[in-house]
Amino acid sequence: MTTTALPRTKSRLYRTEHRVALLFVALPLIGFALFTAFPLGYSIYASLTNMNGLGVQDWVGFDNYTRLLKDPYFWQAMGNTFFYMIGIPIGLVLSLVLALAMNRKMFGRSFFRAIYYVPVVSSLAAIAILWQWAFNGDFGLVNQMLGFFGIDGPNWLQDAAWSKPAIIIMSVWKGLGYSMLLYLAAIQSVPRSLYEAAAIDGANSWRQFWSITLPMVRPVTFFLVVTNIIGGAQIFTEINIMTPTGGPEWSTASIVWYIWQKAFKNLQMGYASSMAVVLGIIIFIVTLIQFRLNARNQVEVD
């Protein structure tokens, strides 16, 4: 009614609404421009200079990029970071098993859920400090527990072969509760009728798991794989706290740790920026590939 009778009032009302809406979204937009868009552009620019943060800032073209290709530390840091990702499938399988266990109607379920979630809310700094001590070769909790079973544990963080597994164990322990919680929510949202129909058709629980549960929780698996890879590629805090010098034979140094080291300890900000840009591109491509794979799988299911 009003639209036909009062077109002019309406357009004025719309203009006011547009202005209010713009005002309401202004802060995040300014924040985005200042702290995301501009730094992104600046980062690419800085990667083409020999910036040191102290005034030197000469254009060097792609020198930083050719340098990193020949930098053995860059490749080792990349390799280490990639190695840590072994923890992702381990964590996902464990958390799915946990979620299945907690999906049963039984006593103490919410208690267990909270217990497994405690490491998730804990500060990573405190957890890294705790595990550094727990991995102590002689007096640490881990080796004392292993000793209980007659196993002579390694000197985890001082041993180039065991330092990365040590960090993976810690990461899995810390992240388990989060993945479990998401899986549990997904499992609980699967319609009961699907299982009932499958049971009537004579499918046993194993078969029901493979044919119903697993496909139904795939969106969560996808979400977790993507976020874990993005997060895992940026692993820093636990490395810097547990192995402040990059570990024995540089076995724990991650790519973000190396970028941080170069940028803020050696003040090679231009070079560090080039590594940060490469890391950004890699993460972007990996995410894109995963989205493509996921889209294709979705079609197959339909």
Added chain:
Amino acid sequence: MAMSRKSKYATGNIVVSILLALGGIIMVAPLVWMLSTSLKTKESVFALPPEWIPRPAQWENYLRVWEAGPLASGIANSMIVSFSVTIIGTIASTMAAFAFAKLRLPGKNAIFIGLLAGLMIPMPTLLIPQFIMFSTIGWVDTLLPLIIPGLFGNIMMIFFLRQYLASTPDSVIEAAKIDGAGYVRIFTTMILPLIRPAIAAQFILWFMAVWNDYIGPVIYLNSPEKMTLQLVIANFNAAYAIQTDYPLIMTASVIALVPIFAIFVAFQRQIIESVALTGTKG
């Protein structure tokens, strides 16, 4: 037949409970051990076999830790950063979420997708330029670089509040407009009460994230009295490990964890529910 299946399920429950309990022990053992270490003497840490309940408990560790490093100022700094970021940032995010969900603005969806795309840029790529920006204006070694960016809101929070608002009918808002209510009044009297639970949950999650942040402080802060709590305990770790004063390190870490555990215990249901939601929406 029905009975046997029921009893089979009950037996299964017992087995699963035992396994979950064993797993639960693995989950809490390191934390209990941390607490136990914090109550030991420097020497009894190296006792073999280890003692889980230190006798006598060295409660004085919790007194001497305050003298051993800038723990008190660390807590104060962490509170300043966490509260200012989350309170102001939440207001900014909530207003933006309301506009993105309910107000007319040409191209708002494209703008919103642009903001979301920004999340794809990994934080390390932005750290160096941000550092150069803040050092140009002389903000290094102040809390400002940790506070200011957060005040502009949090895209993830906007995303979830917008989702939440999308399920509320537009007609209520249209009706209020016809009644002559201003946008600010619609926002404060209708929208805010409606999405308060979602705001609360997102606020708590964000608060914990800011409280636990380590990389921001480690880049910007140098002076001991400027450091946030996470940085203070990390420096405790580096400094006192040389003196093998593990009880003191663990005491400081326990103190750093206590506020978060308190929040978790108090808001457990909201935290768990809203996190579960992030997965299904994401």
